[in-house]
Amino acid sequence: MITLTTDNFHEQVLKADKPVLVDFWAEWCPPCRMIAPVLEEIEAEYGLTVGKLNTDEHPELMARYGILGLPTLLLFDGGEPVKQVMGAKPKRMLVNDLGLS
Numbered sequence: 001m002i003t004l005t006t007d008n009f010h011e012q013v014l015k016a017d018k019p020v021l022v023d024f025w026a027e028w029c030p031p032c033r034m035i036a037p038v039l040e041e042i043e044a045e046y047g048l049t050v051g052k053l054n055t056d057e058h059p060e061l062m063a064r065y066g067i068l069g070l071p072t073l074l075l076f077d078g079g080e081p082v083k084q085v086m087g088a089k090p091k092r093m094l095v096n097d098l099g100l101s
Contacts, residue, residue: 004053014079020049024072026056031088032071038091
């Protein structure tokens with residue numbers, strides 16, 4: 001899992017040569033903490049790069065992608081967001097919603 005910032009977002013996500021799942025989260029968000037271990041499992045099982053972006057530290061990226069609630073997951077492919085999942089969900093539902101199954 002990589003830590004994303006305003007400074008490395010372009011290189012780590014937009015220029016990545018494979019899909020990247022970005023977890024928009026915040027320290028104060030209990031559902032964000034609930035899905036963190038699930039995202040680690042998804043990363044390991046599906047070989048998907050997962051990046052965590054703290055929205056309190058990088059609100060400009062939250063605004064750029066129109067993130068209105070936390071947690072929000074955006075799957076980027078070829079530098080473009082291709083899937084969005086809002087809220088904490090069980091692993092099976094996340095995998096299905098992200099089109100990984």
